[in-house]
Amino acid sequence: MTTLKTLVYKVERWNPEPNIIDEAAQAIRSGKLVAFPTETVYGLGANGLDDVAVRSIFAAKGRPADNPLILHFASPDAVDNVAYVNERARLLMDVFWPGPLTLVLPVKPIVPHSVTAGLETVAVRMPSHPVAMALIKAAGVPIAAPSANKSGRPSPTEAASVLSDIGDGVDIILDGGATDVGLESTVIDVTGPSVVLLRAGGMPVERIEEVVGDVVLVPGEAKKKRSPGTRYRHYAPLVPLLLWKDDSIWQSKDVSGKKIGYIGIKEPPVTVPEKIIFKSPEYYAHGLFAAFRTLEKKDIDIIVAEWPERVGIGLALRDRLCRAAGQE
Structure with a gap:
């Protein structure tokens, strides 16, 4: 049995080395897994349009298959390839992207069911971290990425935590230093007449309400199926x-x-x-x-x-x- 050798590359945050980014982007296009920093936490990324690659994310994390993923983009316009974007969503993109805000939109058929967990919606985001942006641009595909940790563990905010959690299950780790926000993105559903908060996160609800008015908070059970990262116990340390x-x-x-x-x-x-x-x-x-x-x-x-x-x-x-x- 061959043991995977994980490549760990230190990258300059504001000017990531093109040769390293190109190697990681090629890995994404080839169906491999790449861990990379975002402004929120480190993500475990794969080609979001490759069903086999996406399923390898779930295997590496031990993540239940009924827990949908977020697709990451390098521009708002690229979202039109995978989702039906309404005017309210476009406004939120204009105001808050790139940044820690994920939008849930009606999905187009091109997106594998492994990304959406079979739902009729897809979660999309444009991160602001320069390394993440460089990787997505170079890959030329949306990158599906949950947090780069074993399912149930605290999300990683530095590369060392990725390596200790899933080092044997990822091909490349891009070490861009500590993340900025430290918590995952805010997730809102913009498919209906009201904006619905599915997961609180790095974008405060008060800021969203300044743009679109009241945001509806729904009970835990009602939102679990619709949002990435809300269905199971998460973030737990090893002691109570x-x-x-x-x-x-x-x-x-x-x-x-x-x-x-x-x-x-x-x-x-x-x-x-x-x-x-x-x-x-x-x-x-x-x-x-x-x-x-x-x-x-x-x-x-x-x-x-x-x-x-x-x-x-x-x-x-x-x-x-x-x-x-x-x-x-």
């Missing part, structure tokens, strides 16, 4: 995660006598052996997944995470914390 929503948690049997790792903006009210303090909600979001991976390697029994305010990036933080803790 508890959420500091009120002070009673510090006296609970789940915490009492345990070796605690803590993450949050406020200082914890008790002494903890390991803690990571962030100076703002944005820094909390940026460092959340890396903090999970750092603390799970320490000599601790549990991680306690501060429950953030439900504004701005805080809505996405709450979503990730709840699912990492196994809560709705």
Whole structure:
């Protein structure tokens, strides 16, 4: 049995080396897997129009096949090849792309069912990271890409996490340094009369509402099937995660006598052996997944995470914390 040799290339963020990008783009066109940085998290990419290549993403991640993927593009106009784009979607693209906003649109027949999980819609995005943009342009095809980690684990915000999670299942890793946002994109459904939030993420809902008016929030079960990355437990560290929503948690049997790792903006009210303090909600979001991976390697029994305010990036933080803790 032949073991896959993963190639890891360090690339200059603002001026990615053309020879490296060309090699990675050729790998994409050849049906291989390439991990690459976006402004949100690292993605595990394949040719989004190649059913066999797309299925290899699911195999590498251990991802259930009923969990749809996002197609990534280098320009808004390219989306017309795979989806029916309405005026509202075009407006959102004009305002927020490139950036951490994914739009769910009616799909065209060219897209494999493995991308859409058999749905009549497809999720599309244009990332802003220069390495991602260079790769998509050079590949000349939409790149299907979920986060580049084993299913259920914290999303990777640096190349080392990709290598440790799925290094033996990816052909090339483009190491462009740490990502910017640290949480995945916001996903909204723009197929109907109202804009519906399917997944909170790197684009705050308040900014979207400035452009299109009220965004409808739907219950968890109603959105799970329609959005990438919402159907199963995600983001979980290797030790139990508890959420500091009120002070009673510090006296609970789940915490009492345990070796605690803590993450949050406020200082914890008790002494903890390991803690990571962030100076703002944005820094909390940026460092959340890396903090999970750092603390799970320490000599601790549990991680306690501060429950953030439900504004701005805080809505996405709450979503990730709840699912990492196994809560709705």
